[in-house]
Amino acid sequence: MEVLANLATGFGHLFTPVNFLVLWVGLVLGMLVAVLPGLTLVMGVVLALPFTYKMGVSPALILLTAMYVSGTYGGAITAILFRIPGEPMDVPLLWDGYEMTRRGEAALALGWSLVAALFGGLVSAVVMVLLSKPVAGLALAFSTPEFFAIVFFGLASVVTLSGSSLVNSLISLCLGLLIATVGVDSIYGAERFTFGEPFLQDGIEFLLVMVGAYGIGEVLTRMSTGFAGEAGEAGGGAARFRTAFPTLAQMLGMKATFARGTATGIVVGVVPGAGATVSAFVAYGLESQYGKNRDKLGKGSAEGIVAAKSAATASVGGALVPLLAMGIPGSGATAIILAAFLLHGIQPGPQVFVSSPDLVYTVFATVFLGVVGMCILGFFAIRPLCKVLEAPEAIVSAFVVVFCFVGAFAARNNLSDLYVISAFGVLGYLFERFDFPIAPLVLGTILGPLAETNFMTTMVSFDNDWTIFFRRPLSGGILFLAFAGLAWPLVRATLKRVRAAREAHARAA
Amino acid sequence: MPKTLRLVLPHGLMLLASVFLYWAASRIEADTGGGHRIGPDAWPKAIIVFMGLLCAWEIAKRLFLNARADLHGVVGGLAREAEGEAGAPAFQLGKLLAGIALVFGYVIAVPYLGFFVGTAAFLAVFPWFGGLRRPVLSTVCGVIGSLALVVMFMRVAYISLPLGEGPFEQLSIWLLAAIGVS
Numbered sequence: 100m101e102v103l104a105n106l107a108t109g110f111g112h113l114f115t116p117v118n119f120l121v122l123w124v125g126l127v128l129g130m131l132v133a134v135l136p137g138l139t140l141v142m143g144v145v146l147a148l149p150f151t152y153k154m155g156v157s158p159a160l161i162l163l164t165a166m167y168v169s170g171t172y173g174g175a176i177t178a179i180l181f182r183i184p185g186e187p188m189d190v191p192l193l194w195d196g197y198e199m200t201r202r203g204e205a206a207l208a209l210g211w212s213l214v215a216a217l218f219g220g221l222v223s224a225v226v227m228v229l230l231s232k233p234v235a236g237l238a239l240a241f242s243t244p245e246f247f248a249i250v251f252f253g254l255a256s257v258v259t260l261s262g263s264s265l266v267n268s269l270i271s272l273c274l275g276l277l278i279a280t281v282g283v284d285s286i287y288g289a290e291r292f293t294f295g296e297p298f299l300q301d302g303i304e305f306l307l308v309m310v311g312a313y314g315i316g317e318v319l320t321r322m323s324t325g326f327a328g329e330a331g332e333a334g335g336g337a338a339r340f341r342t343a344f345p346t347l348a349q350m351l352g353m354k355a356t357f358a359r360g361t362a363t364g365i366v367v368g369v370v371p372g373a374g375a376t377v378s379a380f381v382a383y384g385l386e387s388q389y390g391k392n393r394d395k396l397g398k399g400s401a402e403g404i405v406a407a408k409s410a411a412t413a414s415v416g417g418a419l420v421p422l423l424a425m426g427i428p429g430s431g432a433t434a435i436i437l438a439a440f441l442l443h444g445i446q447p448g449p450q451v452f453v454s455s456p457d458l459v460y461t462v463f464a465t466v467f468l469g470v471v472g473m474c475i476l477g478f479f480a481i482r483p484l485c486k487v488l489e490a491p492e493a494i495v496s497a498f499v500v501v502f503c504f505v506g507a508f509a510a511r512n513n514l515s516d517l518y519v520i521s522a523f524g525v526l527g528y529l530f531e532r533f534d535f536p537i538a539p540l541v542l543g544t545i546l547g548p549l550a551e552t553n554f555m556t557t558m559v560s561f562d563n564d565w566t567i568f569f570r571r572p573l574s575g576g577i578l579f580l581a582f583a584g585l586a587w588p589l590v591r592a593t594l595k596r597v598r599a600a601r602e603a604h605a606r607a608a
Numbered sequence: 609m610p611k612t613l614r615l616v617l618p619h620g621l622m623l624l625a626s627v628f629l630y631w632a633a634s635r636i637e638a639d640t641g642g643g644h645r646i647g648p649d650a651w652p653k654a655i656i657v658f659m660g661l662l663c664a665w666e667i668a669k670r671l672f673l674n675a676r677a678d679l680h681g682v683v684g685g686l687a688r689e690a691e692g693e694a695g696a697p698a699f700q701l702g703k704l705l706a707g708i709a710l711v712f713g714y715v716i717a718v719p720y721l722g723f724f725v726g727t728a729a730f731l732a733v734f735p736w737f738g739g740l741r742r743p744v745l746s747t748v749c750g751v752i753g754s755l756a757l758v759v760m761f762m763r764v765a766y767i768s769l770p771l772g773e774g775p776f777e778q779l780s781i782w783l784l785a786a787i788g789v790s
Contacts, residue, residue, distance in 0.1 A: 289637060292629070322706075324699060325698070496738060514719060555646070
């Protein structure tokens with residue numbers, strides 16, 4: 100009952116004129132960044148951050164959360180209609196959504212996508228509300244070894260779930276953790292890696308790493324391979340710009356796919372560092388292995404759309420759980436929402452449920468209403484959203500660079516920060532070019548201080564006895580899971596090799 | 609550049625960076641209060657050593673073992689399938705260098721030119737180097753876009769941005785007065 104009362108208060112906050120307007124602005128912006136060439140969801144949320152500096156904390160969080168929610172949908176439209184994935188998470192939609200379009204079933208493909216997003220989003224929102232407080236309560240009982248284990252698990256999962264080389268992911272993570280150590284350390288007050296530069300004494304803000312590596316780095320990557328031209332085939336026939344919903348019987352026939360996709364999205368979303376893209380790929384992979392119509396997947400099957408889309412949207416609710424309950428962001432976008440919290444002097448975590456329950460439940464209400472609003476926009480705004488595709492990518496990218504600079508500059512009014520983000524932009528480009536993933540770098544920078552503080556405090560409290568991390572049941576269990584996750588790619592590769600050798604042996608015999 | 613060198617260059621550079629950073633970490637000074645308490649250098653040193661070992665392993669693997677036998681995260685297979693389908697676009701070094709030069713040029717120029725002029729120039733020039741050969745469109749987008757950004761950031765979001773120096777500062781002040789920012 101208390102949860103429902105708090106949620107009602109959250110909705111009450113959301114329905115004030117300013118907040119309601121901000122919600123819709125966020126939803127529209129989220130859709131736009133997901134559709135616009137050269138912009139990704141994370142970049143879009145990064146670019147919106149400077150506008151929240153002077154806002155109150157509620158509208159700031161509503162804006163960013165609404166963008167996060169609707170940003171998971173916009174790219175589906177262009178993926179299905181034009182074979183242009185607005186976001187990496189929409190790539191699985193090319194395999195089935197665009198195939199349906201080629202068969203003349205574009206409207207139905209959009210309908211399945213919309214229904215999947217609505218279902219996944221609303222179910223994950225319910226789970227988020229039910230799960231957050233108990234998780235926060237559990238986190239209150241944690242001591243420093245458990246917190247270190249949780250952060251370590253988050254960092255390990257970023258590496259495990261990455262699509263890049265495991266070694267490169269680990270190197271990227273190490274670099275992120277090292278960047279987080281720059282400045283005056285919080286326990287001894289010692290200067291580390293400042294090289295006599297005064298501006299490095301305050302450390303390197305993770306926001307600068309994020310804006311530089313994601314924003315500027317992405318622009319440089321796209322520039323080095325040539326920006327897309329104008330319009331493309333986005334002019335398409337007017338008949339394509341509509342949505343046709345599947346029947347209830349059709350939807351019930353696919354209930355297992357809805358359930359699998361949504362559950363995958365929530366679970367993967369909760370894992371720090373995973374996010375919508377990983378959720379969509381994992382759900383699609385599961386569907387291709389366990390789905391009723393797995394043989395038809397990749398050939399214009401609605402199951403492929405439902406699995407990927409429900410998982411991508413469901414990951415939003417999942418990713419907000421560790422952020423709100425423990426202060427650990429579950430994805431790139433939630434890392435920026437964390438930044439918005441911190442900029443307004445609020446540390447998300449178990450205490451925030453006691454100190455600012457209104458704020459937490461306003462975020463929850465934003466997810467509920469955001470999912471519904473996203474679907475309304477997705478239904479009615481297909482035509483204008485597709486027109487956005489005609490914007491030349493070179494011009495959009497120039498604006499992205501300017502937004503990145505303003506975002507970085509406005510946080511501290513420090514011109515040195517502009518050089519820092521430019522340098523991280525070049526680093527982000529080099530990472531992209533040499534197949535080093537950026538997510539571990541960014542997550543390492545964000546979670547590094549938390550990991551170090553909890554590690555050092557534990558070592559000081561327990562007389563440098565590192566075995567304490569493994570001797571306490573909870574931290575030991577979490578660390579076991581983390582190491583098992585890290586070892587899994589190695590085990591999988593070994594099993595594959597053994598199986599291949601056995602098959603080759605059998606063929607030879 | 610020889611193929612072998614190209615193969616190990618990124619990890620070789622990271623290994624060199626690890627050595628340098630370990631040296632820098634060794635110079636961290638702090639009073640740990642005696643005893644066996646670990647100091648502020650312990651955490652970064654542990655990470656640097658791990659990073660160096662990873663780089664050394666990757667270099668050895670690329671030089672002496674089959675480089676293709678690479679371990680990937682759990683979504684690696686599907687992601688690479690998608691990439692393979694899209695095909696790798698051609699790399700253009702000139703455009704990349706121009707992009708980097710423009711980004712740093714913008715950072716250097718804005719304190720002197722002010723946000724409005726610097727941004728208008730950047731927005732007008734960047735698309736040209738990005739391959740959009742429509743100077744009129746770029747210039748119009750640059751001027752109108754920069755003006756819109758000034759209004760958005762300085763009038764609506766109240767963000768204080770560089771005004772520039774000399775005549776550019778005068779221009780910025782005049783512009784701000786015109787849009788109602790005192």
